[in-house]
Amino acid sequence: MNIRKLGAREELPIGLLLEADPSEQLVRGYCADGHCFIAERQGAVIGVFVLVALDPDTTEIKNIALAEPERGKGLGKRLVFAALEEAKNLGFSVAEIGTGNSSLAQLALYQKCGFRMKSIDRDFFTRHYEEPIFENGLQCRDMVRLDCRLR
Structure with missing residues (x-):
């Protein structure tokens, strides 16, 4: 798996980005404000993540998705670690990530990668998305925010 920054003239892998965030408007907005990286294998895009600066020291992984x-092959963990390495390379000392209360596998993965729970933004998903989101038999309502020290 090769990871590189998406070129300015390259199209966003919007289908893959929408797997992690169902709002195309939000996705396009934060991709325009941040750094989009793609993971490729044999010329095919198999993963993506987007880093957006929150302040001079902190970046947020706004979207991370794997085809x-x-x-189930351990590539998600490699993608998270690649995002943390790119955040370090960009000069950030803290990385944040948010996920839904119903995203059980993602919550476990992020903690295995060194993230710690920071806060909960209650009703984030009901405020920002018109259609209800369901996952693992639960309604996704709250944003669970985690962070990781990079230095």
């Missing part, structure tokens, strides 16, 4: 056929 369905690539899941």
